[in-house]
Amino acid sequence: MSAEEQPLSDWARKRAAGKARRAKLIERREDYFDLLMSGYSVQQIAKAMNMSRFAVRRAIDQALAERRLDGQDDFARLQVARLNKALLCADRSLEVGDMKAIPHFLKVVAELDRYHGLVRPAPRAEPARRAETPRIAAPPLKLTHTAATLALEQAATAEMCAKEDVSS
Secondary structure, three states, X not given: OOOOOOXXXXXXXXXXXXXXXXXXXXXXXXXXXXXXXXXXXXXXXXXXXXOOHHHHHHHHHHHHXXXXXXXXXXXXXXXXXXXXXXXXXXXXXXXXXXXXXXXXHHHHHHHHHHHOOOOOOOOOOOOOOOOOOXXXXXXXXXXXXXXXXXXXXXXXXXXXXXXXXXXX
16 A cells, blocks of 8 residues: 555544644635735625624734735835826726826825835924913812702701601
8 A cells, every 4th residue: 555545543634634724724814915905994804704803803913924024125116016006097087087086196196206216205394382371270160059049958858857757
């Protein structure tokens, strides 16, 4: 008998099942990550996969943790590819006469210019500091019962108690 024809031991079957389960889990994580990168929200992915959004978020976080960190150049290339795709979509919308696409088109072009180094970011100005204004104490709370009203209520209560004692 060859090695392929020999029955697997119980331990070997369990090990193979565990490997298959892990491979399926990794594939599912990558699918969630790919859907997220395609523009779907975690909520949409969870609804489509019939899972909780927390489970999907956890799987995406695990997929991210397992990935190697891309260099700055790789990230820039990825972003430029995404922006080119967005530019094509905005361009198609403009070609059919959708004027609402103009701001999106301009924003994508500006971002592409930034990634290609054509525009230098404007230096950030120091945030304006607010002048210290002295805190004014809050006005005192308005009293809902005056001393005269309180005395009348106490007298009425005492009178009612006296009537109950007499009637009992």
